[in-house]
Amino acid sequence: MLPVECLTILSNPVEASSSPSLLLYPFLPRSPFLQTLPSHTHNHSTNYTLHKLKMEQSQEEPTKKPPPPLRSSPPAIILRRFEPSPSDATTLFSWASDPRVTRFLRRGPVPDSDAALRYITDHILPHPWYRAICVPPSDTPVGSISIKPGPVQEKNTRFRSASVGYRLAHAHWGRGIATAALRAVAAAAAFAEWLQLDRLKAVADVENLASQRVLEKAGFRREGVLRKYVRLKGEETRDVVMYSLLSTDDTNE
Numbered sequence: 729m730l731p732v733e734c735l736t737i738l739s740n741p742v743e744a745s746s747s748p749s750l751l752l753y754p755f756l757p758r759s760p761f762l763q764t765l766p767s768h769t770h771n772h773s774t775n776y777t778l779h780k781l782k783m784e785q786s787q788e789e790p791t792k793k794p795p796p797p798l799r800s801s802p803p804a805i806i807l808r809r810f811e812p813s814p815s816d817a818t819t820l821f822s823w824a825s826d827p828r829v830t831r832f833l834r835r836g837p838v839p840d841s842d843a844a845l846r847y848i849t850d851h852i853l854p855h856p857w858y859r860a861i862c863v864p865p866s867d868t869p870v871g872s873i874s875i876k877p878g879p880v881q882e883k884n885t886r887f888r889s890a891s892v893g894y895r896l897a898h899a900h901w902g903r904g905i906a907t908a909a910l911r912a913v914a915a916a917a918a919f920a921e922w923l924q925l926d927r928l929k930a931v932a933d934v935e936n937l938a939s940q941r942v943l944e945k946a947g948f949r950r951e952g953v954l955r956k957y958v959r960l961k962g963e964e965t966r967d968v969v970m971y972s973l974l975s976t977d978d979t980n981e
């Protein structure tokens with residue numbers, strides 16, 4: 729019996745009944761590798777758990793085509809909801825207060841853990857889709873990723889596009905974590921939760937090369953530079969690069 733590894737992203741059918749459980753092969757094109765799995769009783773609402781699943785290739789079935797070989801192993805991640813707890817507030821503060829993390833973000837550093845708790849309560853909890861990025865077995869957030877659908881188009885109350893944002897604690901940069909989270913979001917969450925969604929978009933500062941690279945690795949396409957598009961921290965207005973991923977995009981190009 730030859731063990732072959734693949735990855736799963738499992739969603740909870742309780743809250744996100746329209747969101748199937750998904751099987752995703754890492755670092756390979758999105759759509760051809762998604763597959764519906766049987767219903768799963770995971771205990772977190774709309775949490776996306778990326779974990780290893782062992783598959784066995786039966787020697788009795790020599791004609792069965794094995795999955796394509798893995799080019800590299802992305803890190804396992806868990807996307808979970810933030811809790812309005814001192815623990816999550818303290819952790820959020822630990823990296824949201826870091827100027828290296830907030831450099832290209834509209835909001836400045838969070839000043840203290842009380843402000844972090846208020847941010848969780850006032851901004852994160854009412855947000856349509858905002859998740860903590862955790863690296864198992866730890867349940868401690870090392871970053872966040874969010875999707876905001878909209879705007880609603882005239883004569884059509886259904887969302888057709890949504891914006892993605894993400895950030896990660898500096899100590900965890902360069903390990904593929906943001907790419908894994910974005911892939912999980914792009915593949916498993918957005919188009920599954922908002923079925924009418926045509927377009928996921930993200931903007932990255934022209935100097936934020938790491939974020940641009942993350943978007944490209946996750947299959948987003950570079951559309952162009954928007955000049956003087958975002959005002960950072962009430963100061964300078966910056967040029968950004970617009971990226972998008974369409975529900976119809978073939979990322980196998």
Ligand SMILES: CC(C)(COP(=O)(O)OP(=O)(O)OC[C@H]1O[C@@H](n2cnc3c(N)ncnc32)[C@H](O)[C@@H]1OP(=O)(O)O)[C@@H](O)C(=O)NCCC(=O)NCCS
Nearest residue numbers: 829894895896901902903904905906907932937938939941
């Ligand atoms: C952008 C950010 C989320 C990336 O997270 P990450 O987990 O380190 O990203 P990954 O490891 O998945 O990929 C980073 C890629 O950028 C590349 N990269 C990093 N710094 C780079 C630089 N200065 N120039 C060019 N490429 C760079 C890495 O080499 C890697 O690409 P590779 O896999 O081809 O080698 C993280 O740096 C961050 O939180 N930054 C602050 C917040 C932020 O800017 N958020 C995005 C707002 S649009």
